[in-house]
Structure formats: structure tokens, C-alpha cells
Amino acid sequence: MEYFALTNAWLIPLMPAIAFVLIGLFFKRWSALSACIAVFASAVSFILAIFAAIAVIGSGISVDAPFVGHVIWAEAADLHFEMGMLIDPLSVMMLFVVSLVSLLVQIYSIGYMRGDKSFGRFFAYISLFSASMLGLNISANFLQMYIFWELVGLCSYLLIGFYYQRIAAREAAKKAFITTRIGDFGLLIGILLLQTVFGTVDFLELRQLLPSYIASYGTGTLTIIGILLFIGPIGKSGQFPLHVWLPDAMEGPAPVSALIHAATMVVAGVYLVARAYFLFASVPALLEFIAWLGAFTAFFGASIAISQREIKRILAYSTISQLGYMMLALGVGSLTASLFHLFTHAFFKALLFLCAGAVMHAMNDEADIFKMGGLRKKIPIVFITMTIGVLAISGVPPFAGFFSKDEILSAALSVNTPIYIIAVITAFMTAFYMARLLFVVFFGEKTNMRLHHISCFMQIPLVLLAVLSLVSGLGGYIYDFGYWIRFGAPQPEHMDISIAVLSAVLPLLAFILAWNIYVRKKWSADCIAARMGVLYTISFHKYYIDEFYAVLCRFFIDGIGRVMYFIDIYIIGGIINVISGLVLFSSTLLGKIQTGQTQRYAAAFLCGVIILLLCGILYFNKISGITAGGGVL
Known part of the structure; x- marks a missing residue:
């Protein structure tokens, strides 16, 4: 039973993926059926995750001795890519958390999304979201993880912008997608460098190769790779300065916010660092x-x-x-x-x-x-x-x-x-602002x-x-x-x-x-805010980070755009226009003698022959005169 649970752990992400396909292609018009399919698939994933956890505990599998399964995904000459499962206590903990929270969020969504015109579409998207995160959790190598990493990003774009009729939702979805792409680009470069340096991106193989590499070459290259890899979690897990997308993700339905902020997208970055901790821990400066x-x-x-x-x-x-x-x-x-x-x-x-x-x-x-x-x-x-x-x-x-x-x-x-x-x-601040929320909402003046x-x-x-x-x-x-x-x-x-x-x-x-402050009103919140002055203003306006990025885009990115526009229109376009003008002029000139009349072609041919003969005669006479003048004959 334990071996069956481990070897079939790939079914855990597959079940919600199947639900996504079924709902998206066939059943999204039927709200109740869509919800049943999604919830059933998540429930099966959760049960399988429990079996996998029991198997890991029962079989003595640890982070040092995980269960691994591989299949060849693609081959080209000596290059081959593998897909696989890496099952250990870390991955089964994540499988348990993600599948359970996803299941509860989907049950909650039945009531929350009731009556929504896009009820089926919502459950299709949220099923794909769960499948992507579960697939990321069992990935055996960086490349496989990156595929699911990007699928998680795609799903966040779809769910944050679920109410795409609203401008705010569309803008929030684009903001999340573009901001996290910045981090993902760094992650991709880091993965490619790993493949170049070590010849593999498999987690276990990298862990085995790392000590000998450090002994031979030091940690200089590893520092660069680690920084590039960490840029991905900075974006995905909302670390400064790529945190700006996370608050705007609230434009999606509340169940989406719970799933993104609790168990899926934002913890993907933390999980990546934890999974590759053997690499990060080898560079103390990077950990600091x-x-x-x-x-x-x-x-x-x-x-x-x-x-x-x-x-x-x-x-x-x-x-x-x-x-x-x-x-x-x-x-x-x-x-x-x-x-x-x-x-x-x-x-x-x-x-x-x-x-x-x-x-x-x-x-x-x-x-x-x-x-x-x-x-x-x-x-x-x-x-x-x-x-x-x-x-x-x-x-x-x-x-x-x-x-x-x-x-x-x-x-x-x-x-x-x-x-x-x-x-x-x-x-202390966490406890204060959470108490503030609780007291104002539930103990404040009655609405x-x-x-x-x-x-x-x-x-x-x-x-x-x-x-x-x-x-x-x-x-x-x-x-x-x-x-x-x-x-x-x-x-x-x-x-x-x-x-x-x-x-x-x-x-x-x-x-x-x-x-x-908020219940007894012993101290006025407004007076405290006024006394805080600029500190409160900066906090309320989120340190003006969004405004700074807007200015940066306007003057830097738009400025580059204007420069590139000038180069495109007046330099590259000018050269192309000159070349095309010459071609047009010569083609027009040549077109005038292309009449299609055989008589004119014959006359032109005869004229050409006569000209060639005359040139030949003149050249022969010139050579003969030079020879005679030189006294050779």
C-alpha cells in the first residue's frame, strides 16, 4: 500500500487537471456539475495526499533519502530532459496543505459564487490553479518546477482578472503577471546557468555534485546563480521591491485571494528556496x-x-x-x-x-x-x-x-x-493591526x-x-x-x-x-494619525512605491520607447526608404524598355551587337598602333 501511494503520487496533481479539462471543455455551462467535478477531484487529491504522507512516515523516507521516480520527457542527441516525482516529508507536507486548503476554498466558493454567470469558468480556473501548485510540489528538477511555476502565474492572471469587465481587475491581472515575469526571468537565467555549469538541473544530482564543485571552484559562480534563482521567489512571494502586485490581487473573488495568499502562489517562492536550500546554504553571504x-x-x-x-x-x-x-x-x-x-x-x-x-x-x-x-x-x-x-x-x-x-x-x-x-x-505591529481590524468590524458602531x-x-x-x-x-x-x-x-x-x-x-x-483606541475610544485614532504626521501619510500611501513605479515607467520606459521610435522611423526607416526608392526608380526606368514587342527587342539586340563590334574594332586598332609605334614589327 505504501509503495502504491508513493508511485502513484502523480495522480494528486492530475485529478484537478482532469477537472479543469472536463469543466473547461464540456461542463462549464452547468454550474452545479462544474462545482461537483472540481470538489470531487480536489477531495480525491486530498485523500491521495494523506496516503502519500502516511507512506512517507511509515517507510522512513526523509529529506536525505527521498522517493524519486523519473521518466524521459524529451531527447535530442546527448541532451535529454526528465519529468519526475520527488517525494519526501517536505513535498508531502505541501501536498497536504495545498490539497486541503484548495478543497475547503472550493467548497466555500459554492456559496460565495452562487448566481455568478461565470460559475463554471471559475471552478475550471481554480482547478488548474490547484493542479499547477501540486505539480510544482512534486517536481524532481528545476525545469519541471519552472513549467508549473509559470502555470501558477498564468492561473493567477486568469483569476485575479476573473471579472475582466472591470478595468481595475484587468489592470491588476496585468500588473501581477508582468511583475512576476521580472522575477521569473531571473529564475530562468539561473536555471540555464545551472544546466551550463553542472550539466543537470535535477535536485538530487545537484546536491551530490555541489560539494566537489565548491572544493574545486569556490562559490563565486554559485553566488551569481543563487541570486538569479532568488529573484523568482522575490516576485512570486511578494518580497520587496516586487511586492506591488500582491495587494492589487484583491480584485479577484475572495476565494481566489485565500488560495493565492494562503497555500499556492505566494508560498511557491518559499518552497523553491526550501527545496534548493542545499544550494543557498552553500553561500553564507546569500543567506544573510x-x-x-x-x-x-x-x-x-x-x-x-x-x-x-x-x-x-x-x-x-x-x-x-x-x-x-x-x-x-x-x-x-x-x-x-x-x-x-x-x-x-x-x-x-x-x-x-x-x-x-x-x-x-x-x-x-x-x-x-x-x-x-x-x-x-x-x-x-x-x-x-x-x-x-x-x-x-x-x-x-x-x-x-x-x-x-x-x-x-x-x-x-x-x-x-x-x-x-x-x-x-x-x-507587535501584526497583533495591533489585526486587533484593529477585528475590533472595528465586529465591535464598532452598529451598521x-x-x-x-x-x-x-x-x-x-x-x-x-x-x-x-x-x-x-x-x-x-x-x-x-x-x-x-x-x-x-x-x-x-x-x-x-x-x-x-x-x-x-x-x-x-x-x-x-x-x-x-477603537472600542473604548480612550484615545482618538484620528488624533494619533495626525500626530504621526508624515509617517502616517507615507504608510497610508504605501510609501508611494506604486507612484514611483508609475513615474519610472513614464520617464524611463516611455523614454526608451520614444528613442526606439525615432530610431525605427527616422534612421532604420530612412535607410529602408532610400533603398526602396532606388529600387523603385530603377525598376521604373527598366520598365519603360520592357514593352513586350519582339521587333524592339531584336533592334535592341542588333544595336548591342553593333556597339560591341565597334568597341572591339577600336580596341584592336589601339593595340595595333601601340605595337607599331614601339618598333616591334
């Missing part, structure tokens, strides 16, 4: 860069989220911040802490986005939290589950985020104190708006995700997450009491502060 970029991104995202008004945009910048935490952990050398936080974050962030979608659904798509209020009694299930999500992301014990964030803080403190301080400040009904299809996934947000962190701690998901020797779970106490006290202080 990753750690500092992650720390900055974590603080940067939190500092923007603290002033935003739209509920999904707050969560979007929260995602940027939490992804920074994951990169920070990878940078300080703790793959375990990073992936543990990825694991717990998938559940509570999916929960938060689905709760936000439920609130907006009830409020007739209202997104401004300050236009909501008093909802805790009107939508109690959403209130309870969102409270659990807020407590989890804030790191309140015993919720999931407490355990995973504690691991990151411990890893940071043991390596780099300044990064640890940044992480602690960010943790008189009539609320829409929230169906059971939307409520059931919220309850299940709330349970996972409560137990996943404690479960990972008890069952020794670090024994399975690691780099190098097993890392037994341990808790630093001083850090644990600090992690528990920080959110409590943040909640008290937010309660006094």
Missing part, C-alpha cells in the same frame, strides 16, 4: 541577504497594513509581512522554522481571507472596515472564526501562530540580534445595512480552518515538525521560555492598545 530582505519585507508590510482601511488589503499586506518572516527564517538558517510557519500560516490566512469574503458578502461587497461595525451578533460564526484567525496570526498561545512564530524568533535571536529586534517589533445570508457552504470551511488554526501549531510542536522538515541533522522542537513569554505578552499589549 535573504535574512535581511525578509526582515525588511516583514516590517515593511506590517507598517503599511497598520494604516489601511480595506479589509482584504490589510490582509494582503499582512501576507507580505508573514512571507518576509518565512524568508527571514530561511536566511538565518532555519528551514524548519520557515516551513513550520508556512504550514500554520496556510490555515489561519486562508481562514482570515474567507472570513473577510464572508463579511464583504454579507455587507454587499463593502470593503472599508470603518463602514462596518457591530457585526459580532449578526454573523456570529464569522465573528468567532475570524477571532480565532486573528489570535493565531498574532501569536497568542495556544493558537498555531504562537508556536511557529516562536521558532522564527528563536532562530533569529541565535544568529542575528538586529534581525530579531525587527522581528519582535513586527510581531444599519441589511446583511446578506451566509450559506452553510461558506460557514463549514470557516469552522474547519478555525480548528486547524487552533491545533496545527501545537500538533506540529508535539509531533516534532523539525524531525521531518529540516536541513541537515534533525532539529528537535524546543521552546525558549523567555521568547515564549515575550511572544505571549506582545499581542496582549497590542490588543489592549487597539481596544482603548
Whole structure:
């Protein structure tokens, strides 16, 4: 049974791919049937993922000794490309998370998307999205991963721009696609360099070849390759400065936001770094860069989220911040802490986005939290589950985020104190802006708006995700997450009491502060914002990064365009016009003597013969005169 589960793990991404084909080609007009096919396929994938996880645990497969299967994909002379599966604790953890969250999001979507004219198309796209991420998780080499990486990007474009009738949705989709393509270009160049230097892009083969290469040639080339490879995760996982697409991804339906921000697209970059960690860890300077970029991104995202008004945009910048935490952990050398936080974050962030979608659904798509209020009694299930999500992301014990964030803080403190301080400040800010969201939406002044009904299809996934947000962190701690998901020797779970106490006290202080500002109104939020002055303005306007890019495009890219236009029209076009003018003139001239009359051709031929004879006679006489004058004859 274990061998069957491992050898057939390729069925896990295949099932939603089949659902995409069936819905897209045959059944998208039938809403109920489309939803049933998509949910059934995701349920089968989830069951297969559980079997694969049980097989990995039962057979003793580890990150050092994975199960691998290969088939030849393409051959040309001595060059061949392989497709394959790499199954180990890291990949099955991702398969479990992605398939489960995808399944719950699709169940939620049945209620959320009910009545939408493009109901079937939505389930086709979301099935392809799930298939792409699941395929990426089991990829055995960089090339195969890159194929699924691009499919994930395509699906994000389709789903963010799902309501393509709206200009904002179309622009957000293009922004996401183009921004991530910048990162993907760097990733592609890095993969090509790997193939050039090592002759392979297979993960296991690269891991075996790397030590001897470093011993012979050092890490200079590897540093360049690592930087290029990391540009891909910078774009995909919303790291500064390629984070700008992530908040605009909110233009897609709420279930899309949950899937993108929780378990699929944005964690693809973290997973890539984790999968190729043997390469990144061989260049200490590169890891330090990753750690500092992650720390900055974590603080940067939190500092923007603290002033935003739209509920999904707050969560979007929260995602940027939490992804920074994951990169920070990878940078300080703790793959375990990073992936543990990825694991717990998938559940509570999916929960938060689905709760936000439920609130907006009830409020007739209202997104401004300050236009909501008093909802805790009107939508109690959403209130309870969102409270659990807020407590989890804030790191309140015993919720999931407490355990995973504690691991990151411990890893940071043991390596780099300044990064640890940044992480602690960010943790406080996270708890504050999440408490702000919760208190304003559910404890603020009551709204008189009539609320829409929230169906059971939307409520059931919220309850299940709330349970996972409560137990996943404690479960990972008890069952020794670090024994399975690691780099190098097993890392037994341990808790630093001083850090644990600090992690528990920080959110409590943040909640008290937010309660006094937004519920008791002891301190005026507007007065605090006014006193912050330019700092609040910069935060509210997202540090004007989007405006900077707009100016950059206008003056730099458009300027290059104008230069190229001048070259094309007046230089290249001028040369071509001169050449074409000469050809036209000569063809016109020659065309005048091409009459088609045989008599004229014969006369011209005769004239030509006469001219040649005369030239010959003159030349002969000239030669004869020179010879006679020279006295030769």
C-alpha cells in the first residue's frame, strides 16, 4: 500500500487537471456539475495526499533519502530532459496543505459564487490553479518546477482578472503577471546557468555534485546563480521591491485571494528556496541577504497594513509581512522554522481571507472596515472564526501562530540580534493591526445595512480552518515538525521560555492598545494619525512605491520607447526608404524598355551587337598602333 501511494503520487496533481479539462471543455455551462467535478477531484487529491504522507512516515523516507521516480520527457542527441516525482516529508507536507486548503476554498466558493454567470469558468480556473501548485510540489528538477511555476502565474492572471469587465481587475491581472515575469526571468537565467555549469538541473544530482564543485571552484559562480534563482521567489512571494502586485490581487473573488495568499502562489517562492536550500546554504553571504530582505519585507508590510482601511488589503499586506518572516527564517538558517510557519500560516490566512469574503458578502461587497461595525451578533460564526484567525496570526498561545512564530524568533535571536529586534517589533505591529481590524468590524458602531445570508457552504470551511488554526501549531510542536522538515541533522522542537513569554505578552499589549483606541475610544485614532504626521501619510500611501513605479515607467520606459521610435522611423526607416526608392526608380526606368514587342527587342539586340563590334574594332586598332609605334614589327 505504501509503495502504491508513493508511485502513484502523480495522480494528486492530475485529478484537478482532469477537472479543469472536463469543466473547461464540456461542463462549464452547468454550474452545479462544474462545482461537483472540481470538489470531487480536489477531495480525491486530498485523500491521495494523506496516503502519500502516511507512506512517507511509515517507510522512513526523509529529506536525505527521498522517493524519486523519473521518466524521459524529451531527447535530442546527448541532451535529454526528465519529468519526475520527488517525494519526501517536505513535498508531502505541501501536498497536504495545498490539497486541503484548495478543497475547503472550493467548497466555500459554492456559496460565495452562487448566481455568478461565470460559475463554471471559475471552478475550471481554480482547478488548474490547484493542479499547477501540486505539480510544482512534486517536481524532481528545476525545469519541471519552472513549467508549473509559470502555470501558477498564468492561473493567477486568469483569476485575479476573473471579472475582466472591470478595468481595475484587468489592470491588476496585468500588473501581477508582468511583475512576476521580472522575477521569473531571473529564475530562468539561473536555471540555464545551472544546466551550463553542472550539466543537470535535477535536485538530487545537484546536491551530490555541489560539494566537489565548491572544493574545486569556490562559490563565486554559485553566488551569481543563487541570486538569479532568488529573484523568482522575490516576485512570486511578494518580497520587496516586487511586492506591488500582491495587494492589487484583491480584485479577484475572495476565494481566489485565500488560495493565492494562503497555500499556492505566494508560498511557491518559499518552497523553491526550501527545496534548493542545499544550494543557498552553500553561500553564507546569500543567506544573510535573504535574512535581511525578509526582515525588511516583514516590517515593511506590517507598517503599511497598520494604516489601511480595506479589509482584504490589510490582509494582503499582512501576507507580505508573514512571507518576509518565512524568508527571514530561511536566511538565518532555519528551514524548519520557515516551513513550520508556512504550514500554520496556510490555515489561519486562508481562514482570515474567507472570513473577510464572508463579511464583504454579507455587507454587499463593502470593503472599508470603518463602514462596518457591530457585526459580532449578526454573523456570529464569522465573528468567532475570524477571532480565532486573528489570535493565531498574532501569536497568542495556544493558537498555531504562537508556536511557529516562536521558532522564527528563536532562530533569529541565535544568529542575528538586529534581525530579531525587527522581528519582535513586527510581531507587535501584526497583533495591533489585526486587533484593529477585528475590533472595528465586529465591535464598532452598529451598521444599519441589511446583511446578506451566509450559506452553510461558506460557514463549514470557516469552522474547519478555525480548528486547524487552533491545533496545527501545537500538533506540529508535539509531533516534532523539525524531525521531518529540516536541513541537515534533525532539529528537535524546543521552546525558549523567555521568547515564549515575550511572544505571549506582545499581542496582549497590542490588543489592549487597539481596544482603548477603537472600542473604548480612550484615545482618538484620528488624533494619533495626525500626530504621526508624515509617517502616517507615507504608510497610508504605501510609501508611494506604486507612484514611483508609475513615474519610472513614464520617464524611463516611455523614454526608451520614444528613442526606439525615432530610431525605427527616422534612421532604420530612412535607410529602408532610400533603398526602396532606388529600387523603385530603377525598376521604373527598366520598365519603360520592357514593352513586350519582339521587333524592339531584336533592334535592341542588333544595336548591342553593333556597339560591341565597334568597341572591339577600336580596341584592336589601339593595340595595333601601340605595337607599331614601339618598333616591334
